[in-house]
Amino acid sequence: MAERYEIRFSGAGGQGLITAGIILAEAASIVDNKYAVQSQSYGPEARGGASKAEVIISDEPIDYPKATVVDACLAMTQEAADKYAVGIKPGGLLLIDTDFVKNAPKGDFKVYDMPIIRTAKEEIGREIVANVIALGAMIALTDVVSRESGETAVLRKVPEAFIDLNKKAYSLGFEKVKELLAK
Amino acid sequence: MAKKIALLQGNDACAHGALYAGCTFFGGYPITPSTEVAEVMSQELPKVGGTFMQMEDEIAAMAAILGASLAGAKVLDATSGPGMSLKQELIGYACIAEITCVVVNVMRGGPSTGMPTGPSQSDMQQAKWGTHGDHAAIVLTPASCQELYEETGRAFNMAEKYRMPVQIQIDEIGAHMRERVEFAEPGELEVIDREVTTLSPEEYEPYADTESIVAPLAPFGSGYRYHVTGLNKSADGFPTTKAELVAHEEQRQIDKVALNAADIEKNEEYQLEDAEVVLFAYGTTSRSARYAVNELRKEGVKAGMFRPLTMWPFPEKRIAELADQAKAIVCAEMNLGQMVIEIDRVAKGNCVVAHIGRVDGEPINPGQIIDKVKEVL
Known part of the structure; x- marks a missing residue:
């Protein structure tokens, strides 16, 4: 992966997508020693409304720090899908939360769906880890960092009391996508 | 031992750079989008025995760092445009009284409160001319988090060496x-620490001429008594209206930067050897310009980039040379035409000087630069 690879996480403010972006950037730049730049929507609109985080990863130093055409995008809500699932590269991919994005944007990219919030509630019992499930899913879909690097970065970020919870959430997101891809 | 590595925001990197340089005092008043600098300093300074002081407003914050600096501390303040406007009187005071300090301005557009959450580069002329009267300015413009960490240290070094305010524009x-x-x-x-006088308190004059034209400072509280004022002064620090002393003092303050320009200036040159079009860009806009240079080169356009890390003093000599070499200099900056004025002045009509500006709170993207270059050539 010499070229720049751009990932966007979008959803509602408060869903932890900026944290997911930061963890991915840490996995790439601190664990894997690549180059990464992470940025996010900043301003009053980020609270409550649609929020996004972007991560650019490359083997080379990164010049322009914002997204140009996105290789992979996550949309957790319909509003985020409408607002941020745009500018996806031809052949790129979009992951949506099945229960919340009813009208997936159409384009020359692959759309994957997964009940992310429902999985967090039903299989982990904690909705709060939906962002980590989504992170595991996006890493499984993109291979932009290895499964192990992603997990290391997750564990570096979370408080000790929540390590098992997040480890489980990350693995679940990763496995679900691998099952999806195997179908 | 492995080096400490972290994923940091630019503002955090700036604060850590200041700590590395030995900053022990932060005086500030939080303002978007600079607040994280204060946040990190408030967490880290107590750990190294330093002082974090939040003041009642931006003016008091500036006053606090000047007081702490006179007592010998390395000091930092961080703010944004509206705060910068308030600080101008005391920045002038720091210039004339020759008080070492570093001030960070995370630019957000304006005038007045402008758009607090959008990027901007529209305080570049203010950085030079914001305070009244003839004065020199040292202003740095880093472009990445690593560079912010390192350049903040350089800002402290310059401030310590030349005994004056140094600004960092982000x-x-x-x-x-x-x-x-x-x-x-x-x-x-x-890491440069300010020179301290070796004279006895009886012999000491704070603003006496020296070979380096920057008189060594005696920190308050170390047994030396002297007078600090915003008025023109003689060598002992007391006000004077004697024509020759006033003129001499004003000139010395300009000269300490002008005569040391080679030490203060710092630029990056990218693909300039055979460049027919030179992109002049700084801060994060330079990252779009680098992308544009790479794309234009793929299409056979001989483009290059000149990126000042020190904006003031302005790199006049090199810009004049580039104006002779190139067909055009294209200045890209998130304002409606500020540094382009300097380029125009220095190029003296020897090449086309064009401008790309943007003030809608969105960054200048590489496509915008590529289009402009094609239009100019």
Whole structure:
């Protein structure tokens, strides 16, 4: 992966997508020693409304720090899908939360769906880890960092009391996508 | 031992750079988009025995750092445009009284409160001319988180060496994006401490001429008594209206920067050897310009980039040479035409000088630059 690879996480403010972006950037730049730049929507609109985080990863130093055409995008809500699932590269991919994005944007990219919030509630019992499930899913879909690097970065970020919870959430997101891809 | 590495926001990197340089006092008043600088300093300074002081407003914050500096501390303040406007009187005071300090301005556009959450580069002329009267300015414009870490240290070094305020200009993108930052080991980066007088208190004059034209400072509280004022002064620090002393003092303050320009200036040149079009860009806009240079080169356009890390003093000599070499200099900056004025002045009509500006709170993207270059050529 010499070229720049751009990932966007979008959803509602408060869903932890900026944290997911930061963890991915840490996995790439601190664990894997690549180059990464992470940025996010900043301003009053980020609270409550649609929020996004972007991560650019490359083997080379990164010049322009914002997204140009996105290789992979996550949309957790319909509003985020409408607002941020745009500018996806031809052949790129979009992951949506099945229960919340009813009208997936159409384009020359692959759309994957997964009940992310429902999985967090039903299989982990904690909705709060939906962002980590989504992170595991996006890493499984993109291979932009290895499964192990992603997990290391997750564990570096979370408080000790929540390590098992997040480890489980990350693995679940990763496995679900691998099952999806195997179908 | 492995080096400490972290994924840091630009503002955090700036604060850690200040700590590396030995900053022990932060005086501030929080303002978007600069607040994280204060946040990190408030967490880290107590750990190293330093002082974090939040004041009642931006003016008092500036006054606090000047007081702390006179007592011998390395000092930092961080703010944004509206705060910068308030600080101008005391920045002038720091210039004439020759008080060492570093002030960070995370630019957000304006005038007045402008758009607090959008990136901007529209305080570049203010950085030079914001305070009244003839005065020199040293202003740095870093472009990445690692560079912010290192250049903040250089800002302290320049302030300590030339005994004057040094400003760092960042934009919201540079302040809030996160990148990997490698912390320097002790001794790895140069750290300059202000020269301290060797004279006895009886012999000491704070503003006496010296070979380096920057008189060594005696920190308050170390047994030396002297007078600090915003008025023109004689060598002992007391006000004077004697024509020759006033003129001499004013000139010395300009000269300490002008005569040391080679030490203060710092630029990056990218693909300039055979460049027919030179992109002049700084801060995060330079990252769009680098992308544009690479794209234009693929299409056979001989493009290059000149990127000042020190904006003031302005790199006049090199810009004049580039104006002779190139067909055009294209200045890209998030304002409606500020540094382009300097380029125009120095190019003296020897090449086309064009401008790309943007003030809608969005960054100048590489496509915008590529289009402009094609239009100019």
